[in-house]
Amino acid sequence: NAGVTQTPKFRILKIGQSMTLQCTQDMNHNYMYWYRQDPGMGLKLIYYSVGAGITDKGEVPNGYNVSRSTTEDFPLRLELAAPSQTSVYFCASSYDSDTQYFGPGTRLTVL
Amino acid sequence: GQQLNQSPQSMFIQEGEDVSMNCTSSSIFNTWLWYKQEPGEGPVLLIALYKAGELTSNGRLTAQFGITRKDSFLNISASIPSDVGIYFCAGPTLGTYKYIFGTGTRLKVLA
Numbered sequence: 001n002a003g004v005t006q007t008p009k010f011r012i013l014k015i016g017q018s019m020t021l022q023c024t025q026d027m028n029h030n031y032m033y034w035y036r037q038d039p040g041m042g043l044k045l046i047y048y049s050v051g052a053g054i055t056d057k058g059e060v061p062n063g064y065n066v067s068r069s070t071t072e073d074f075p076l077r078l079e080l081a082a083p084s085q086t087s088v089y090f091c092a093s094s095y096d097s098d099t100q101y102f103g104p105g106t107r108l109t110v111l
Numbered sequence: 112g113q114q115l116n117q118s119p120q121s122m123f124i125q126e127g128e129d130v131s132m133n134c135t136s137s138s139i140f141n142t143w144l145w146y147k148q149e150p151g152e153g154p155v156l157l158i159a160l161y162k163a164g165e166l167t168s169n170g171r172l173t174a175q176f177g178i179t180r181k182d183s184f185l186n187i188s189a190s191i192p193s194d195v196g197i198y199f200c201a202g203p204t205l206g207t208y209k210y211i212f213g214t215g216t217r218l219k220v221l222a
Contacts, residue, residue, distance in 0.1 A: 004153075031208065033210070035212075041214070041215075042115075042199055042212040042213055042214050042215050043154070043199070043201075043212040044212070045209055045210055045211075048208055048209065048210075050208060056208075056209075058209055059209065059211070090153050090154075092153070097203070097208050098142060098144055098156075098159050098203075099156050099159065100154075100156065100210075102152075102153025102154050102155070103153055104151075104152060104153060105151075105152070105153055
């Protein structure tokens with residue numbers, strides 16, 4: 001099992017560009033989450049999904065979109081990147097919602 | 112919005128010492144989770160608590176679910192260098208799958 005994989009590992013964007021952060025899990029988990037972690041801070045929930053076709057907003061959803069067409073994949077879309085979106089993005093999956101398995105993260109810088 | 116406040120913010124301890132940290136909220140939680148994050152990686156679940164007053168152990172780690180359901184404590188006994196990292200408390204907002212993470216306690220162990 002690869003667990004939770006995220007691509008890319010690093011990315012630099014210019015203001016106004018868009019991109020998709022990929023997240024895939026091979027554990028057949030229904031629950032998936034996207035978090036962002038700013039330097040020296042805790043994690044903040046952006047979006048989550050309780051199963052294929054179902055997504056909902058977390059604490060900080062503005063500027064982001066998600067989709068969940070399959071159990072395995074949960075991509076996060078950034079439209080019109082802004083410097084405030086500079087952060088480390090973590091994807092997680094879970095079989096029971098509490099025991100979340102995190103990916104290695106994507107480090108995004110918006111200049 | 113809901114916040115989880117952790118104290119202390121950081122700790123420097125000698126190898127072999129015991130460590131105690133806590134997490135408090137202004138709102139009630141039905142689940143308390145403790146995660147550990149090592150540099151450059153995603154968090155890993157250490158302990159999950161589901162019942163007020165519950166005391167749960169995982170090796171040298173012991174965590175308690177406060178009676179008021181507004182706090183939780185994590186103790187590490189006989190610390191070792193690999194205990195270094197950031198410890199986060201977390202929990203889902205009541206009746207939702209929206210997880211809130213605390214501000215973190217940064218632990219450094221001096222050999």
